Amino acid sequence: MAPLPPLFYEAFDVDSRQTRYHDDYESDAKVPLMIDEKIDAEAQIPVDTTATPAQVHAWPRLGIWIRRIAIVAWICIFYSVLSDTEPQREPHHHHHHHDGSSSIAHWLRPFRSPCPHAQAVRGYRNSLEATQLLSSPAEVAATFGKDADKPANPEQRWKQWLAKLESDFLAVPSAVGARDALQRYTNVSHYAGTETDYNSALQILEEWGQLVGAPLTDNLKELVFDAGSAESQAYLTGAGDKTGVRAWTDTYSVYLNQPINSSLTLAKPDAEDAPYWTAKLAEDVLEKDPTSGRGVPLFHGYSASGAASGQIVFAGMGRKQDFADLAAKGIDVKGKIVLVDYGGNFRGLKVRAAQEAGAVAVIIYTDTIEDGEITEANGYAAYPDGPARNPSAVQRGSVQGLSFYPGDPGTPGKPSYRNATRIAPEEADSLPKIPSLPLSYSEAKVLFEALKGKGVRAQDVNDRLAGAIDGVEYWTGPSDDIVHLENFVDMKVRDIWNTYAVLPGHVKDEVVILGNHRDAWTFGAADPNSGTAAFHEAIKGLGKLYKAGWRPMRTIVFASWDAEEYGLVGSTEFGEDYAEWIRKHVVAYHNVDVSVSGSQILSNASPSLARLVQDAAARVDDPNAPAGSGKKVQVNAFNPLGSGSDYTVFLQHLGIASTDLGYKRAAKDPIYMYHSNFDSFYWMDTFGDPGFKRHEAAAKIIGLMALDSSMSIFAPLNIGDYADELQKYFGKVQKLALKKLDVQENAPWLRELQRSIHDFRRSAHRLEHHQRHLTHKLVHLAEKMARRHHPHGHGHGHGDGDHPHHGGEGEESQAHRLFKHPHHDHDEKLRRELWKLLGQIRAVNSKLQNVEKGFISPEGLEGRSWYKHLVTAPGRWLGYGATTFPGLTEAITLDNGDGLEKEAARLTKHIHAVARQVIS
Numbered sequence: 001m002a003p004l005p006p007l008f009y010e011a012f013d014v015d016s017r018q019t020r021y022h023d024d025y026e027s028d029a030k031v032p033l034m035i036d037e038k039i040d041a042e043a044q045i046p047v048d049t050t051a052t053p054a055q056v057h058a059w060p061r062l063g064i065w066i067r068r069i070a071i072v073a074w075i076c077i078f079y080s081v082l083s084d085t086e087p088q089r090e091p092h093h094h095h096h097h098h099d100g101s102s103s104i105a106h107w108l109r110p111f112r113s114p115c116p117h118a119q120a121v122r123g124y125r126n127s128l129e130a131t132q133l134l135s136s137p138a139e140v141a142a143t144f145g146k147d148a149d150k151p152a153n154p155e156q157r158w159k160q161w162l163a164k165l166e167s168d169f170l171a172v173p174s175a176v177g178a179r180d181a182l183q184r185y186t187n188v189s190h191y192a193g194t195e196t197d198y199n200s201a202l203q204i205l206e207e208w209g210q211l212v213g214a215p216l217t218d219n220l221k222e223l224v225f226d227a228g229s230a231e232s233q234a235y236l237t238g239a240g241d242k243t244g245v246r247a248w249t250d251t252y253s254v255y256l257n258q259p260i261n262s263s264l265t266l267a268k269p270d271a272e273d274a275p276y277w278t279a280k281l282a283e284d285v286l287e288k289d290p291t292s293g294r295g296v297p298l299f300h301g302y303s304a305s306g307a308a309s310g311q312i313v314f315a316g317m318g319r320k321q322d323f324a325d326l327a328a329k330g331i332d333v334k335g336k337i338v339l340v341d342y343g344g345n346f347r348g349l350k351v352r353a354a355q356e357a358g359a360v361a362v363i364i365y366t367d368t369i370e371d372g373e374i375t376e377a378n379g380y381a382a383y384p385d386g387p388a389r390n391p392s393a394v395q396r397g398s399v400q401g402l403s404f405y406p407g408d409p410g411t412p413g414k415p416s417y418r419n420a421t422r423i424a425p426e427e428a429d430s431l432p433k434i435p436s437l438p439l440s441y442s443e444a445k446v447l448f449e450a451l452k453g454k455g456v457r458a459q460d461v462n463d464r465l466a467g468a469i470d471g472v473e474y475w476t477g478p479s480d481d482i483v484h485l486e487n488f489v490d491m492k493v494r495d496i497w498n499t500y501a502v503l504p505g506h507v508k509d510e511v512v513i514l515g516n517h518r519d520a521w522t523f524g525a526a527d528p529n530s531g532t533a534a535f536h537e538a539i540k541g542l543g544k545l546y547k548a549g550w551r552p553m554r555t556i557v558f559a560s561w562d563a564e565e566y567g568l569v570g571s572t573e574f575g576e577d578y579a580e581w582i583r584k585h586v587v588a589y590h591n592v593d594v595s596v597s598g599s600q601i602l603s604n605a606s607p608s609l610a611r612l613v614q615d616a617a618a619r620v621d622d623p624n625a626p627a628g629s630g631k632k633v634q635v636n637a638f639n640p641l642g643s644g645s646d647y648t649v650f651l652q653h654l655g656i657a658s659t660d661l662g663y664k665r666a667a668k669d670p671i672y673m674y675h676s677n678f679d680s681f682y683w684m685d686t687f688g689d690p691g692f693k694r695h696e697a698a699a700k701i702i703g704l705m706a707l708d709s710s711m712s713i714f715a716p717l718n719i720g721d722y723a724d725e726l727q728k729y730f731g732k733v734q735k736l737a738l739k740k741l742d743v744q745e746n747a748p749w750l751r752e753l754q755r756s757i758h759d760f761r762r763s764a765h766r767l768e769h770h771q772r773h774l775t776h777k778l779v780h781l782a783e784k785m786a787r788r789h790h791p792h793g794h795g796h797g798h799g800d801g802d803h804p805h806h807g808g809e810g811e812e813s814q815a816h817r818l819f820k821h822p823h824h825d826h827d828e829k830l831r832r833e834l835w836k837l838l839g840q841i842r843a844v845n846s847k848l849q850n851v852e853k854g855f856i857s858p859e860g861l862e863g864r865s866w867y868k869h870l871v872t873a874p875g876r877w878l879g880y881g882a883t884t885f886p887g888l889t890e891a892i893t894l895d896n897g898d899g900l901e902k903e904a905a906r907l908t909k910h911i912h913a914v915a916r917q918v919i920s
Contacts, residue, residue, distance in 0.1 A: 121838045123507030124713065127553035130506070131165075131711070133158040133782050134834075154782035162711065165550060166619070169703055172541030173534075178695035179685070182525060182533040186681040189296050192519040192563035192570075193256040193494035200518055201249050201497035204560045207536065208501040209247035211543040216247065224249045224497070227577060228417040236500070236557075237581060238508055245546065247501040252573045253418045254408035254496055255425055256566055257489040259299040262437055264363070265484045266450060272309070272482050279443050283677045284392040288384040295522050295677035298438050299489060300347070300364075301398035301566040302409065306435045307486040308361035310337045311478035314451055314458060316465035317343045318350030318364075320877050323357040325462045331455055331476050334358030337483045339447055341367040341467055346644070346879020348399040351432045353877070361485045362436040365444035366395050367467035371671050377470035383678055387670030387687055391442035396521040396675040400567040401430040403874040405866035406648055407572030410493075413866060415577035425491050430567070435487040441469055451477040496562040498570045501539070503546050505555040505710060510845070511585045512709040513557045514538075514702065515571060515646050516592045517564030521675045525684040528564065530695060531592040531662065535560075537699035542706060552710035554587060561646050564593075565675075568648050575649030582654050587715050587849055588612075589650040589658040590705050595698040596689045597672040598665030599624055603635050604882075606657040606852060607725035608717040610638040613659055616704035623693035633697060640725075642882030643874035652869045655853035657717055661701065663694045713778070713841060717848040719918065720768050723761035726911070729871070729884040730757055736889060741897045749904035756911035763918040767847060774841055781837060785830055847918050854914035857906060861887055862899060870907050 128134045133154050184203070190196040202220045209216045217223060225232040227250045234242045265275035285293040313333045316322040318340030326333065338359040340350050347364055354362045368375050371389055380388040405412050409430050410422035425431055448469070458466035458474035466474035499518070516531040523529075539558055563569035575582060588609060603613045617633040625631035641651055647658035665672050670687035673679060689695055709716045734750060737743040743750070860868045867873045873886035876894060883889050887903040 117839065117842060120507050120509060120842050121835060123505070123510075123553065124838045124841065125834065127506040127551070127711075128158075128713070128778075128782075130551060131158055132161040133778075134785060153779075154786055155779045158782075165545065165711075166704065166707060168548075169541045169545060169707060170620075170700055172544055173537035173696055173699035173703065175692035175696040177537050177540065178533045178699060179692040181536040182529055182684065182692075182695070183681050185529040185532055186291070186523040186525045189294065189522045190519060190524070191296055191521055192496050192566055193258070197519055197562065198495075198497055201499050201560070201562065204499045204518060204532070205247055205249050208499065208539055208558060208560075211536070211539045212245050212247065212501050212503060213543060213547045214245045214247040214501060223247070224251060226250075226418055227252045227415060227498075227573070235502075236578065238502075238504065238555075243504060243508075245501075245503055247499070249497050249499045250574075251418070251495050251497055252408070252416045252562075252570065252577075253420070253493050254416045254563065254569050254573065255302075255410045255422070255428075255491060256494045256496070256563065256569075257299075257302055257305070257491040258494075259297045260305075260488040260490055261486065262297070262299060262488065263484070263486045264437060264439070264443075266446065267482050267484065269480060269482055272484070275484065277446055279439065279446075280392075281437070281439075281443075282392075283394055283440070284390065286384050286390075286678075289678060289680050289682040291523050291680050291682070292677050296396070298394050298396065299487065300351075300396065300436050300438060301521075302348075302400040302431055302491075303351075303437075303487055303489060304432050304435045305487065305489045305491065307484070307488075308337060308435060309482055309484045310335055310360055311480070312337055312339050312363075312447055312451060312483050313359075313455075313477045313479075314339045314448070314465070314474065315354065315476075316458065316462070317341055317345060318353055318362070319345055320353050322462065322465060323353055325465070326476060327357075329456055329461055329476070331461075331478070332358075335360055336478055337361045337363065337485060339363045339365070339444070339451075341365055341369070342395055343367060343370055343464075343467075345877060345881075346402055346874075347397050348401050348432070349403065349877055349879045351399045351434065351436050352401050355432060355434050359434065361434055361487075362399075363439050363444075363447070363483075363485065364395075364436065365439040365441055366393065367441060367444075367469060369468035372667050374668070374671050375468075375470070383671070383673065383683065383687070389441075389671040389673060390676075390678055392440045393673040393676040393678055394438050394440045395673075396438055398566050399432050399436055401432070402567055402643055403867075403876055403879045404430050404864045406430075406568040406643065407576065408569055409567075411573075411576075413576060416573050422493070435485060437485060437487050445469060445472060447479075447483070448472045448474065450479045450481045451475045454479050496570055498562050498574060499560040501558045503542065503552060503556040503558075505552040507554050509585050510554040510587050510715070511557055512552075512554050512588055512590070512706065513559060513586055513650070514590045514592070514706055515559040515561055517561040517570065517646055519562050519565055519570075520679070521565055522677050523680045525679050525681050526597040526672055526688060527594045527674060527679060530597065530684065530689075530698075531595040532560070534592060534595040534695050534698040534702055537696065538703035538706065541699075541703050552707075553713070554710040556706055556710050564646055568643070568646055571646035572649045572653075575654055579654055582650070582656060583853060586650070586654075586656050587845075588709050588717070589647055589656050590702065590709070591645055591647040591658060591660045592662060592698070592702055593645040593660065594662045594664070595702075596663045596684070596694045597674075598663055598669040598688075599694070600664050600666040600669075601633060601635055601662070601697075602637070602639075602664045603659060603661045604639045604641045605659040606641065606651060607638075607722040608657050608719055608848075608851065609659050611718050611721055612705060612708055612716045613638070613661060613701075616708055617701050619704060620697050620700045623697040633701065640872040640882040640884055642872070642878065642880055644880035648874075651852070652867050652873055653856075655856035655869065657852045659705070661698070661705075663689075663698060713775070714771055715845045715848040717851065719764040719848065719851050720761075722851065723757065723764045726757045726760065726871070730754060733885050733888055733892070736892050737900075740892055741900070749901050749908070753904055753908045753911075756908045756915065760911050760915040760918070763915040767844065767918050771844060774837065774844065777837055778841070781830070781834055785834070788827070788830065847920075850917055851914055854917060855910055857910065862890070862895075862903075870910055 188196045190200045205220055232250050234240050235246055235248045262281055264279035266277040267275040281298050313336045315326060315338050336359055338354045342364055351362045374380050374387050376382050376388050380386050382388045383390040408416040409428035411420050452473050452475055455476035458476060516535045517528045518532055520528060561570035605613055614635050617635045620633045622631040622633050641647055641658060645660055647660055650656040651658040855871045856868045857870050861873060870887060872882050872884050875881050875883040876890055888907055891900040891903050
């Protein structure tokens with residue numbers, strides 16, 4: 001019978017609080033590990049059993065019978081692990097008998113190890129074998145060839161193997177492939193909940209399934225499941241027989257509105273029944289743009305159905321401040337129809353602010369002030385003849401109160417299954433109560449003419465109320481003339497479809513998700529299908545590697561979200577559906593919405609992932625540089641994530657580190673006509689990205705981010721960078737408090753907050769030191785194992801006839817043999833040393849993942865509890881833009897200091913807790 005682990009003898013000493021120490025930190029900074037922590041029975045290492053930081057509690061005193069039961073349980077666990085990792089050797093035939101240990105191990109063999117920690121350690125080991133770090137010289141010779149220049153040591157061959165993997169991937173994504181994909185995706189409009197949207201889900205299912213080699217049925221509808229069903233859950237989590245590469249589509253049932261009829265007229269006050277102007281409410285059909293005549297009617301997602309009449313008031317960008325400034329000038333908007341432009345804040349908040357100010361309807365148009373130099377007034381031809389905005393272009397979009405909660409308005413915080421209990425639309429706080437319509441700037445000119453000379457000049461209200469349309473004078477009104485607006489929509493529960501593909505990794509319970517939404521207000525050449533085309537090329541490259549035998553260390557999930565345009569609906573329902581699974585397993589979420597709408601690459605990211613994005617981009621040729629120049633993509637600036645795309649539920653609600661990446665419009669680039677009929681393949685092919693080199697670059701960056709996130713031994717989260725960003729956020733909030741509230745610089749809450757950030761920084765640096773130490777130990781151990789099994793040394797290697805392990809299934813490397821067949825006490829020592837080391841790496845990864853989750857407050861932000869992140873959130877009245885330290889910042893800027901010290905204390909407490917768990 002094999003000796004029991006030391007834990008067996010320690011675990012029942014419950015009358016004392018003896019303390020052991022990790023020996024892997026600096027000797028002068030040991031961290032206590034209480035003996036009553038759960039321990040992996042084979043590796044003798046702490047087991048992380050929670051997805052969020054938690055205090056370790058002492059075992060209660062146990063009665064004698066409970067102790068005996070616990071002893072038996074520990075024996076079972078130990079031999080379950082042993083039977084899983086050390087199968088019985090074949091007995092000598094002339095001594096064939098069963099001793100006690102053989103019988104117990106044989107009896108326990110059907111029971112796999114119940115310890116998820118041990119499963120992950122096995123996955124790490126298998127991945128390191130596959131990537132040549134844990135390979136014998138004989139296997140290296142078989143892999144690289146006897147006469148080839150073989151790497152001198154395990155670390156070098158590990159790096160060489162990974163470099164070859166990267167090179168093989170980068171050879172696949174192409175501009176031609178991206179262009180072909182985008183042309184397929186933009187043939188028809190496909191807004192959420194429609195038949196064309198459903199067809200696009202099946203199209204992605206078929207394409208992704210083929211690219212990754214997933215089994216598909218002749219009838220793809222057989223792979224479309226109801227969300228919440230057993231099939232859906234098994235496909236995502238890998239339960240039952242769904243452990244291999246796979247692809248499927250889930251169906252959620254959510255509130256969506258669709259247009260019935262709309263109109264906009266202008267009449268004299270004494271002749272309202274005889275309007276002198278009726279808006280066209282349609283974009284021009286352009287001969288050069290073949291899809292421009294097949295667009296979608298103008299409407300706002302989630303807009304209120306109804307009609308309204310009244311005078312017009314111009315309210316600039318429709319910010320809360322704009323309405324306050326109008327009131328200060330004596331301009332009353334109660335009972336009026338408000339005209340606002342699309343600049344600044346999210347359109348849903350414009351409608352909400354107008355509603356709170358007493359308006360009865362809202363018209364939102366796009367002003368050329370957003371276009372900078374590239375306007376007809378400056379001599380540029382309008383699309384399709386040139387880069388300037390077509391005057392008839394209209395921006396559609398959602399008017400949901402996104403910064404209060406996203407997703408299906410009827411099921412806040414819960415998944416929208418087909419049979420879900422829903423609140424009525426009129427009871428949903430995120431939905432507007434007054435109707436609205438989008439409008440082109442060419443038709444807005446008529447309304448400005450009716451406002452001319454009425455009220456006060458816009459520039460006298462504030463410095464951004466006025467716009468820049470050529471020939472328009474901006475006055476506030478109210479007008480004498482009467483606007484009549486009709487917006488009749490059909491709001492009901494409709495199906496939407498998320499499509500997924502999974503590449504299983506060696507470690508099944510560490511997952512990287514990459515997501516792009518598929519639905520578009522019209523054709524979506526930039527938003528979102530430039531991202532879909534880039535995804536196609538990235539998945540093509542990763543799928544080719546997978547089919548050739550490569551397996552990622554961590555599992556990779558690709559997601560094609562639906563109904564993002566209405567309010568991040570598909571991704572939010574997924575996040576609310578699988579919240580526990582995501583918190584427990586997802587290491588990082590990488591989002592791509594618009595991959596190309598201009599020439600300037602920008603990324604918003606959690607601070608811990610900024611370096612990952614930067615490093616991936618720096619290995620890709622710059623598409624804006626001359627061919628052959630050798631210049632690489634540089635991402636020099638990162639902004640915090642607010643909202644506006646599908647990372648929102650992952651970061652803001654669940655605490656998963658996230659990124660968002662794409663080429664955006666620079667000042668001199670052609671105008672991207674967002675959410676209009678002219679977001680078309682013709683625009684992209686002619687103006688947006690002729691040659692599709694930026695699509696190719698985006699695909700390669702996305703793919704490298706997937707490789708780096710899934711293959712790094714440590715989770716790709718740099719918490720030292722996070723600590724640096726927290727200090728910057730502190731500086732901003734300190735300045736705000738001093739300026740707006742006349743707070744003293746040495747106020748107690750400021751001192752305590754600063755102290756917590758310093759503690760977090762020290763903890764981060766300490767953990768980074770520990771990571772470097774473990775990496776050094778891993779490489780050193782790999783070298784010892786290689787020497788031990790050198791065919792010409794003193795070890796027990798198997799010689800040159802072995803087959804190399806390429807990352808697929810079924811091959812047995814020298815490290816795997818070492819685990820299964822330790823021939824000597826020294827082999828046993830190496831085996832246990834490796835187990836312990838990989839377990840310590842697993843523990844570090846758990847700490848890294850828990851950092852972002854540590855900033856999640858269960859009660860959420862004031863007045864909008866769905867948003868739970870205390871470090872960054874969409875501004876309460878911004879919608880898209882991020883507000884850092886949102887509870888604290890908005891107590892200063894929006895609430896006149898009310899709740900300031902409470903928010904400071906809450907934030908300080910969370911930062912201190914994160915600092916403690918990092919070194920616990």
